[in-house]
Amino acid sequence: MMTSLIVSQILSWIMILGFGVALLAIARQVGVLHIRVAPAGAFTTSGGPAVGDATVKVDARLLDGGPVTIGGHAHDIPLRLLMFVSAQCPLCKSIIPMAKSFARDERVALSFVGDDDAAAQRAMIAQHGLEAYPFVNGPEVGQAFGVAKLPYAVLIDAEGTILSKGLVNSREHLESLIVAHEMGIKTVQDYIGSLKAQAA
Numbered sequence: 001m002m003t004s005l006i007v008s009q010i011l012s013w014i015m016i017l018g019f020g021v022a023l024l025a026i027a028r029q030v031g032v033l034h035i036r037v038a039p040a041g042a043f044t045t046s047g048g049p050a051v052g053d054a055t056v057k058v059d060a061r062l063l064d065g066g067p068v069t070i071g072g073h074a075h076d077i078p079l080r081l082l083m084f085v086s087a088q089c090p091l092c093k094s095i096i097p098m099a100k101s102f103a104r105d106e107r108v109a110l111s112f113v114g115d116d117d118a119a120a121q122r123a124m125i126a127q128h129g130l131e132a133y134p135f136v137n138g139p140e141v142g143q144a145f146g147v148a149k150l151p152y153a154v155l156i157d158a159e160g161t162i163l164s165k166g167l168v169n170s171r172e173h174l175e176s177l178i179v180a181h182e183m184g185i186k187t188v189q190d191y192i193g194s195l196k197a198q199a200a
Contacts, residue, residue, distance in 0.1 A: 047146030047147070048145045048146020049144075050162070052161065052162065053161070054160050054162075055072060055144075055161070056071055056072065057160075060136045060138055062134055062137070063121055070111070070136060071144070071160055072160045073158065077109045078157065078158050079106070079107070079108045079156070079157060080109045080110075080111065081102075081111070081154070081156075082111055082113055082141070082145070082153065083110060083112050083113065083151065084145075084154075086116045086121075087114070087121050088120070089150045091169050092150050093124065093127075095170070095174075096112075098171040099153070100133075102171060106178055112135045113142060114136070114137050115138055115139045118137060121135065121137050151167070151168055153174060163177070164178075
């Protein structure tokens, strides 16, 4: 009786140790899989000033006609996010609430930039409650930043340096701009590429 009890306990411990080893192996495989299918983050295009470049001041007009300067120094604002959108872009309309939430959570000064029919832009502002945000409407800013596709975002620091930029269509993409800045890398794609190279 005692012998069978001891054998039973030994077998139980062997099974527990086996499950532990199997769990560690699964955890490792999940980590490898996570690297392989990790989110790409905001897709950086080659046009316009690069990450790390200083922005030049661009004189533009708000939708209400008031003058505004985009870029350059803004010592009282640590981080600024320019969101390039259009009333004709369905993805832009879906990213706007995420951009507002993201800017609030990350304490980023958010400005919207577009180049579209003024009436259509005003309708979008009313629909999405953007009255509290600066909204630039005209081609100057988009041309200065080399924006060719929408929705597009540019993160700028107080000195006017571009910290990160790219096409965005999800909250995850917006967060990747902050992540890239905090990690000191140009893009999340660069970081993931280096991880894949190490894993290969």
